[in-house]
Amino acid sequence: MAENLIERSIQERVAHALIFEVCAILSFTPIISWVTGKPLLDIGVLTLVISTVAILWNMLYNYLFDGLQNHLRFKRGLWVRVMHAVMFEFGLIFFVVPMAAWWLSISLVEAFWLDIGILLLFLPYTMLFNYAYDKVRVRLFESADRSCQLEQ
Numbered sequence: 001m002a003e004n005l006i007e008r009s010i011q012e013r014v015a016h017a018l019i020f021e022v023c024a025i026l027s028f029t030p031i032i033s034w035v036t037g038k039p040l041l042d043i044g045v046l047t048l049v050i051s052t053v054a055i056l057w058n059m060l061y062n063y064l065f066d067g068l069q070n071h072l073r074f075k076r077g078l079w080v081r082v083m084h085a086v087m088f089e090f091g092l093i094f095f096v097v098p099m100a101a102w103w104l105s106i107s108l109v110e111a112f113w114l115d116i117g118i119l120l121l122f123l124p125y126t127m128l129f130n131y132a133y134d135k136v137r138v139r140l141f142e143s144a145d146r147s148c149q150l151e152q
Helices: 009-038 040-072 079-105 108-151
Strands: none
Touching: 009 040, 009 108, 040 079, 079 108
16 A cells, blocks of 8 residues: 555645646636736736745645545545545635735626636646646656666
8 A cells, every 4th residue: 555655845846836837827827818808917917926826725735635645545546636626726716716806806706707717727727737747757756766776
């Protein structure tokens, strides 16, 4: 069962969160601006602020998720990744809605619906990004382990 334990350094957690957010900003800011009719600069600033909050939430959330996995010893299959993504995004709603309402000068209800739209974009993105990250991570660590064994 030890192969299911996840131990990530703070550097890896920061790198994971930054890569996730940079890819998301570059991919979704123009789409959100176009859909909402809000200026690209307004949406860009909002996404940067939200990304900062999301990075902090991402690190805390994944730390807690890894702890839960280490305690319960479950594998990260497709359904676990679906639940991981859903729970992460719902937690983020509580931080994002008030900021979006204030920054875009819209009501909390409008900001909530905007966030639901963004959530629908981010759910598959979050799930696929983390699934791909896990696969790449395993290959990188296997490759690093083989290199260390060859040097010995």
